[in-house]
Amino acid sequence: GAGVSQTPSNKVTEKGKYVELRCDPISGHTALYWYRQSLGQGPEFLIYFQGTGAADDSGLPNDRFFAVRPEGSVSTLKIQRTERGDSAVYLCASSSPGRGGSYDTQYFGPGTRLTVL
Amino acid sequence: RKEVEQDPGPFNVPEGATVAFNCTYSNSASQSFFWYRQDCRKEPKLLMSVYSSGNEDGRFTAQLNRASQYISLLIRDSKLSDSATYLCVVRGGATNKLIFGTGTLLAVQP
Numbered sequence: 029g030a031g032v033s034q035t036p037s038n039k040v041t042e043k044g045k046y047v048e049l050r051c052d053p054i055s056g057h058t059a060l061y062w063y064r065q066s067l068g069q070g071p072e073f074l075i076y077f078q079g080t081g082a083a084d085d086s087g088l089p090n091d092r093f094f095a096v097r098p099e100g101s102v103s104t105l106k107i108q109r110t111e112r113g114d115s116a117v118y119l120c121a122s123s124s125p126g127r128g129g130s131y132d133t134q135y136f137g138p139g140t141r142l143t144v145l
Numbered sequence: 146r147k148e149v150e151q152d153p154g155p156f157n158v159p160e161g162a163t164v165a166f167n168c169t170y171s172n173s174a175s176q177s178f179f180w181y182r183q184d185c186r187k188e189p190k191l192l193m194s195v196y197s198s199g200n201e202d203g204r205f206t207a208q209l210n211r212a213s214q215y216i217s218l219l220i221r222d223s224k225l226s227d228s229a230t231y232l233c234v235v236r237g238g239a240t241n242k243l244i245f246g247t248g249t250l251l252a253v254q255p
Contacts (some may be wrong), residue, residue, distance in 0.1 A: 059241060070232050070245030071189065084240050114200035117238075121187060123241070134243060 032137035049105040053122030063119040110144045149247035168216040168233030177236035
């Protein structure tokens, strides 16, 4: 079946601009995660949604970053007043509930490569 | 100190070699452990989960030592197609977020 999809695949913007990154999870997956991966580093957690609500947003670096998932499916990560340091690959992952209340494997999308000039 | 630490490599090995990667984690409350594989400019993909009893999947063997907070991955009979970055990953008890190491780059040479 279809995996996690993310759009756009690449985004180039200028410092100070606003950007939106979209994630379409695997159908039926109730959990959705955003991560950010800088060059030479592992992915870094940003935010986790269970359904429509943000269950853990402890990884958002500051208030310029915001994410929504209004209908419990597609999610949008929004970055205001972008800075050069925001340049990274933004990865989305989704998972379904596993046994005993735990969560199943997180499947990653191909990512959006954001470049802030 | 990072929550998950790995040697970034690169590990350059000839085809057929056995190679081992190690990883340590700092949060003793961590409950789930994984190795993910990431090819260049691609997304991470689950290679295998890691259990205290140790587990094997073909040429790959993973081990977890909870007392030492140490995770390992052994690859036997390396193939050219094994060339990738191997990410050590931990999932915490109170949250479902994954915490990644920086990754270890493996280059298998012909």
